[in-house]
Amino acid sequence: MKFKKTMKTYCRKCKSHKEHKVSIAKSGGRNKTHPLSRGSRRRMRLRGLDRGSGNKGRISRGAVSSWKRTGAKLSKKADLKLTCNTCQSSQIKNMGRTKKMELV
Numbered sequence: 001m002k003f004k005k006t007m008k009t010y011c012r013k014c015k016s017h018k019e020h021k022v023s024i025a026k027s028g029g030r031n032k033t034h035p036l037s038r039g040s041r042r043r044m045r046l047r048g049l050d051r052g053s054g055n056k057g058r059i060s061r062g063a064v065s066s067w068k069r070t071g072a073k074l075s076k077k078a079d080l081k082l083t084c085n086t087c088q089s090s091q092i093k094n095m096g097r098t099k100k101m102e103l104v
């Protein structure tokens with residue numbers, strides 16, 4: 001899917017339609033989005049379970065392809081980051097699934 005580099009859309013801070021700069025949003029990764037989820041290293045450390053050296057069989061679980069359906073989906077969810085040209089505040093806009101993202 002092709003996206004334009006600028007887009008006119010509603011800005012929540014300016015409370016009106018303004019010109020926005022469009023860029024492709026990057027996800028923060030699992031440790032950033034779910035820092036205290038069950039089984040995470042940080043949660044284990046806070047609970048005093050991540051002690052000593054090595055993982056003692058708690059973290060390792062084989063190759064990813066052995067327990068996850070890798071390659072099942074051909075497309076990715078497209079998230080755009082819109083930055084307001086007037087007040088510099090940004091918002092994330094979901095554009096649905098697409099195979100390829102391109103800014104023109």
Ligand SMILES: [Zn+2]
Pocket residue numbers: 011012013014018084085086087088089
């Ligand atoms: Zn604004």
